[in-house]
Amino acid sequence: MAFISVVIPLYDEIDNILPLCTALSHALGDADAEVIIVDDGSRDGSAAALDREAEARGARFKVIHLQRNFGQTAAMQAGIDAARGEVIVTLDADLQNDPEDILPLVRHLLEKNLDVVAGWRKDRQDDLLLRRIPSRLANRLICHLTGIYLHDYGCTLKAYRASVIKGVRLYGEMHRFVPAWLSTLTYTDRIVEVPVRHHPRRAGQSKYGITRTLRVLVDLLFVKFFLGYSQRPMHFFGVIGLALSSIGSIMLLYLLVDKFGYGAAISGRPMLIAGVLFFLAGLQFLNTGIVGEMLSRIYHESQDKKTYVVRYTIHLDPPA
Template sequence: MNYASLPEAVLAETTVEEPAVGELAALPAHSLSVVVPMYNEVENATALIDAVQAALAAYPWPWELIVVDDGSTDGTGRTLDRRARETGTHIRVLHLARNFRQTAAMQAGIDASRGDVVATLDGDLQNDPADIPRMVARLLAEDLDMVAGWRRQRQDGMFLRKIPSMLANRLIRRVSGLKFQDLGCSLKIFRGSVLRQVRLYGEMHRFIPAWLATVTSPSRMAEEPVRHHARRAGSSKYGISRTFRVLIDLLAIHFFLRFGTRPGHFFGGIGLGVLFVGSLMLAYMGVLKLTGHEIGTRPMLSLGFFLVLGGVQLLTTGVLAELLMRVYFDVGRARPYRVRAGEGSETPGEAPAEAGWHG
């Protein structure tokens, strides 16, 4: 990508030290998959492939680029296909049947990836592919599971993008417990074996670090300053409305992070509280009735009755949720934990051939 026309101040702010080819060659052997979802980005399609190709041309390990055309209607898919044929077989283009939105497109790319390391970035060229080698080097050198980009000098409009993003990041940090400064940056590097344990649904692509925290420790995640460029072509697919969708998604994140394996505690805790308040109201009404007061027309009688009824329903919902969770873990053979793959590790329930008994 040609950044010659960018202001010198911006270039100075975003300049970072790149690792030498020799340093990359000294890293553990690996393969790299770069996943990029695109929707109606025909102006950036060719430039995106060229930018990734230029950034990784000297990369000493095998790599591939997977571009997911998320049901574009402006010719993005055709442009990607043409440029991929011209560039090489390491450029793969996936065409989704319709616009499934960014999360599904990103999951499709992850499913199609074959690399030990997976990099994700947006297709609007605001993320700089030249940051990928440095981030991969840190992931492997420090034995991490994720390195997320931190856009220190964002080149977005203040009110339309920065303020909502700042508020969303603050809420996400509070709910998820992650201390990252920029959870909304799409440029991230993952250890493939860990990322593939997470499934993305709805619009959960912006919460990948939080979902990743369900299968690995936050201490194995890091944040790296990256360059960020103003959009040069096309139009943004984001708006102020995504802030409200973030709030809704945060509720799901909070539930799955805190109560994903014990839903009975969530529903039961609320149910017991509601049941207790309703019982107090009905007990008070009972005392009034026994002392000769008329209670038939009092709102508290109806409120107490419905609170008791709601509390019982929440308790039974918690029991049903626990039953479903047991079915999920017992019948589906899923486990409520993850073992980190590595030298000397083994699969639970499968003893190595040389294992014996003590005594």
């Protein structure tokens, strides 16, 4: 089996640290793996507890302490950046995901030659009204907007091929949308989900609330735009601009014919103001599209960003 990196973002989970590390050691057994726990600025003593566990359990367990609380997505990105494995598995620290599911997910990914295997909490052990129903509605909305149809976007337990997951950068609350991000780098049929176990939270408190849901919805709008138009913003803004400017032009042309053809007064008519506004708004959208195209090109060229990803090569010498 390939070398595995298990990445776990953690924030204020002191009561779960010992059982988490024990469960991970048991689940991974003799597998060639490392465990990277990212302490996201915990203030409850978790940092010291993690250090003790890392010292006691040897080099397999690694701990990264962030300067302050940057959020789950940033903590996950820090772990992914530090991971050395060919397969990277992400996992929550609250023990609601079962570490025993890690190796089956990895085996499924390798045997089926996939890029992502996402966990599906089919028998979810959460509050029906506060967690499960909002989660189902959010999952359907995400599927509809992204075109990646998974039952459970919110499940952190996922296995990724490292060469693919390291090709994206995560911001905001974007850890939820990783399968959607990866659809820009691989085929959607290489992203699958399998049922995994889910347990009630045994200790600590959930970090999720209504404000987080609102942030996720805002991030979803950005994801939709990025997936469709990140490399062609003119296609988005240009279509809107052409539509608005065309409506404005038709209005103004009608008024022009009405004035010079039939001698009608147009100075006080609402259509004149509306036509000018539509026309100017259309020009503004077109200008925004042009600026977006320029920024996109500058970004890719300055960062040496490629618009493609190589899976592997055979007998191909590197360029001189």
